[in-house]
Amino acid sequence: MSKSLRILVPVKRVIDYAIKPRINKAGTGVEKTGVKFSMNPFDDIAVEEAVRIREKHKKLVENIHAVSIGPLKAQDILRTALAKGADTCSHVDVKEAELEPLAVAKILKEMVAKQNANLVILGKQSIDDDCNNTGQMLAGLLNWPQATFAAKVEIDEANMTARVTREIDGGEETVSAPLPLVVTTDLRLNQPRYATLPNLMKAKKKPLEKLSLSDFSKVDAEPRLKVMKVEEPPTRSAGIKVGSVDELIEKLKEVKAI
Amino acid sequence: MLRSTVRKPLQLASRVKLSTASWSASRRAVPLQAGRVWWPKVQEYSTKIQPKLTAESYPDVHRFSGFKKLADEDLSFFRSILSDSEILQAKADEDLALFNEDWMRKYKGQSQLVLRPKSVNQVSQILKYCNEQKLAVVPQGGNTGLVGGSVPVFDEIVLSLTQLNKIRDFDPVSGILKCDAGVILENADSFLAEHGYIFPMDLGAKGSCHVGGIVATNAGGLRLLRYGSLHGTVLGLEVVLPNGEILDSMNALRKDNTGYDLKQMFIGSEGTIGVITGVSILTPPRPKAFNVSFLGVESYEAVQKTFVQAKQELSEILSAFEFMDLNSQRLTKEHLKDVPHPLEEEYPFYILIETSGSNKEHDDVKLETFLEKAMEDGTVLDGVVAQDETELRNLWQWREMIPESSQAGGGVYKYDVSLPLKDLYSLVEAANAKLTEKGLLSVEDTSKPVISAIGYGHVGDGNLHLNVAVREYSKDVEKALEPFVYEHVSSKNGSISAEHGLGFQKKNYIGYSKNDQEIKMIKQLKNLYDPNAILNPYKYV
Numbered sequence A: 001m002s003k004s005l006r007i008l009v010p011v012k013r014v015i016d017y018a019i020k021p022r023i024n025k026a027g028t029g030v031e032k033t034g035v036k037f038s039m040n041p042f043d044d045i046a047v048e049e050a051v052r053i054r055e056k057h058k059k060l061v062e063n064i065h066a067v068s069i070g071p072l073k074a075q076d077i078l079r080t081a082l083a084k085g086a087d088t089c090s091h092v093d094v095k096e097a098e099l100e101p102l103a104v105a106k107i108l109k110e111m112v113a114k115q116n117a118n119l120v121i122l123g124k125q126s127i128d129d130d131c132n133n134t135g136q137m138l139a140g141l142l143n144w145p146q147a148t149f150a151a152k153v154e155i156d157e158a159n160m161t162a163r164v165t166r167e168i169d170g171g172e173e174t175v176s177a178p179l180p181l182v183v184t185t186d187l188r189l190n191q192p193r194y195a196t197l198p199n200l201m202k203a204k205k206k207p208l209e210k211l212s213l214s215d216f217s218k219v220d221a222e223p224r225l226k227v228m229k230v231e232e233p234p235t236r237s238a239g240i241k242v243g244s245v246d247e248l249i250e251k252l253k254e255v256k257a258i
Numbered sequence B: 001m002l003r004s005t006v007r008k009p010l011q012l013a014s015r016v017k018l019s020t021a022s023w024s025a026s027r028r029a030v031p032l033q034a035g036r037v038w039w040p041k042v043q044e045y046s047t048k049i050q051p052k053l054t055a056e057s058y059p060d061v062h063r064f065s066g067f068k069k070l071a072d073e074d075l076s077f078f079r080s081i082l083s084d085s086e087i088l089q090a091k092a093d094e095d096l097a098l099f100n101e102d103w104m105r106k107y108k109g110q111s112q113l114v115l116r117p118k119s120v121n122q123v124s125q126i127l128k129y130c131n132e133q134k135l136a137v138v139p140q141g142g143n144t145g146l147v148g149g150s151v152p153v154f155d156e157i158v159l160s161l162t163q164l165n166k167i168r169d170f171d172p173v174s175g176i177l178k179c180d181a182g183v184i185l186e187n188a189d190s191f192l193a194e195h196g197y198i199f200p201m202d203l204g205a206k207g208s209c210h211v212g213g214i215v216a217t218n219a220g221g222l223r224l225l226r227y228g229s230l231h232g233t234v235l236g237l238e239v240v241l242p243n244g245e246i247l248d249s250m251n252a253l254r255k256d257n258t259g260y261d262l263k264q265m266f267i268g269s270e271g272t273i274g275v276i277t278g279v280s281i282l283t284p285p286r287p288k289a290f291n292v293s294f295l296g297v298e299s300y301e302a303v304q305k306t307f308v309q310a311k312q313e314l315s316e317i318l319s320a321f322e323f324m325d326l327n328s329q330r331l332t333k334e335h336l337k338d339v340p341h342p343l344e345e346e347y348p349f350y351i352l353i354e355t356s357g358s359n360k361e362h363d364d365v366k367l368e369t370f371l372e373k374a375m376e377d378g379t380v381l382d383g384v385v386a387q388d389e390t391e392l393r394n395l396w397q398w399r400e401m402i403p404e405s406s407q408a409g410g411g412v413y414k415y416d417v418s419l420p421l422k423d424l425y426s427l428v429e430a431a432n433a434k435l436t437e438k439g440l441l442s443v444e445d446t447s448k449p450v451i452s453a454i455g456y457g458h459v460g461d462g463n464l465h466l467n468v469a470v471r472e473y474s475k476d477v478e479k480a481l482e483p484f485v486y487e488h489v490s491s492k493n494g495s496i497s498a499e500h501g502l503g504f505q506k507k508n509y510i511g512y513s514k515n516d517q518e519i520k521m522i523k524q525l526k527n528l529y530d531p532n533a534i535l536n537p538y539k540y541v
């Protein structure tokens, strides 16, 4: 079998990162009506990385497949992924259900099998729940190596290995692993391109596979966590101005800070 | 939540890292549902070059001898009606540069005194006194005006509206906003966003300019295409006349046909017949869905063709149609350094289209249909469409950062003109030809004063900005451009000032756009309301 890369890029539809989320009246979650949704920025970076790998290794990459697990509208961000360079995509319609990372990872595991993928590139976290679990769980379920928080990804075609530079506290760490592999992206990995008009037009003709939860009968998507309450962080009280150093010291003593 | 921590690295990761100025503005971004909130904060100055005193650069302009020089007794009077924080005086180590120099650093006055009243009553007392004493006064808003109108020429007192900055009232049913003149435009817009409304005008200086300032200059800006001019949206004004009398039409109604519409006289009066202290304005509901597309086309003809198609296909959702020439984008690229341009290849002209409406799906379909057609028939050669808010804001930067970029090399001569659409770009071509012929222009040769002459603007309104980016201000360049530019505009029946006003820069050129009868009546009005000519002297007419 000739060497080839089949890349799977999971993408999630989240409240646009430039928009400040607000808590709904019932205090059960974030208000979603009338709010702009976009692709999770880390996933945008994942798509870009897959496309760059193909640009660098023309013959190697056989296919870039995007997958989104979410409501019907998630198809919008799949179109974006296609316009930015993915070849094909699948939408797993879960209606309004919010799947937990483990359920997502289990579905992705089956998608990996379905696509015969040997490289999964996904965001290190989604900016809505900030879990930062899915990539790690997926690697665990697949029993594949994982390179999380990637700041740089280099593929060694000859040996079919990847060298990944990771962002860690206070510096960088470079790891190397054989494929198949799970990579999660960090912000500095790349700068995603814009979707050009010709590509947006082409994207319309690219295939979109429609799936639903029932296509993944082995996956138990029931939530294991229960949200008790969602609250705004406490607002900080306004500061005061003091007239002199003496007054400052006095005030600090008052609040027992010194 | 990491959303807040994500914000910083994401921006620093240079997707949107444009300048420290714009970065700080983005952190102040308004929490609204849709729309552009990411504006460059106008820096105090756009260039490091120290300006010369206006009095030295323009030796033909003389201080009017009838004006009194500021004396101790005047200061005592001001102290009797204003508190310490409302009075700023020049000192050995404080030349009040922030108030004496304009944004372009082209003009510099020598005022010794800045007054920053907090009430309309104080404004009235100040003007009454200055009128009696014949002390000249410059009303000043955010000091972002581009024609040298907001800074003193000699020793005029600066009357700054900065501290008159309260929102007075908002009616969420009618959308009528009433506020003090000194409210910063961006603050007014954020306030309105909270209520689901939008300020009916917008411009690059929004982080600094005042609501009163834009009314005084009748600024046009980026939403004129959609919401019309301030002459239509302003419902009433509160104005202090030079003799201290207060004209109050703040409670005006949308429809009121009783008598002369006096407020109109002050819209665009540039501080010459009264000081605006309050503004009542009709605001429209804030659109829920915004789209932005950035296109490359082959010629100015293609820009016009795209505009016609856009109007037909997008009609009511089209909210901005801006064009930019290649040189403007080259300068901006230079200035934004690491930020990749939205389009890979270079094109002679670029277009930014914004749509805004109430239904995203509806808008998407319309925009898509329009773009596909324009692409298929070859009018548009390439383009991108923003897929999220960040991309949307970043695309706007390529239009919004042009003024700052054209200034970054040293300075800029700005001409803001109205021309019939078909002739709009001819001025840029003519200016380039003229500067080249005089041997003044070179992108590479740093011994030449001019770096580049660029064109961009609001095609939707027939409004062109010709910016001549220079390494330094020089008489040679000014002589090559003036009155040449005004003659060209006049020969095509255009206006020499589409939206920036006359100020100091264009005072002598009003004749190119207004006829004798019009000028006569303007002068009569000025004499009637400001017989001692204390308000904003040496400017306008």
Ligand SMILES: Cc1cc2nc3c(=O)[nH]c(=O)nc-3n(C[C@H](O)[C@H](O)[C@H](O)COP(=O)(O)OP(=O)(O)OC[C@H]3O[C@@H](n4cnc5c(N)ncnc54)[C@H](O)[C@@H]3O)c2cc1C
Binding pocket: B042, B103, B138, B139, B140, B141, B142, B143, B144, B145, B146, B149, B150, B151, B161, B181, B202, B203, B204, B205, B208, B209, B210, B211, B212, B213, B214, B215, B216, B217, B218, B219, B220, B221, B222, B270, B271, B272, B274, B275, B276, B277, B403, B404, B499, B500, B503, B536
């Ligand atoms: C980056 C940038 C982008 C710009 N883009 C546009 C644009 O797209 N469209 C456009 O039309 N303009 C534009 N402008 C120029 C525009 O004219 C000013 O930004 C704005 O209208 C001035 O508001 P201001 O509060 O800063 O007024 P100032 O600059 O302080 O004053 C301008 C004039 O109005 C007078 N004035 C100010 N406040 C009052 C008052 N309360 N009562 C009486 N007179 C007063 C002053 O005496 C002066 O003559 C831009 C400027 C910048 C720096």
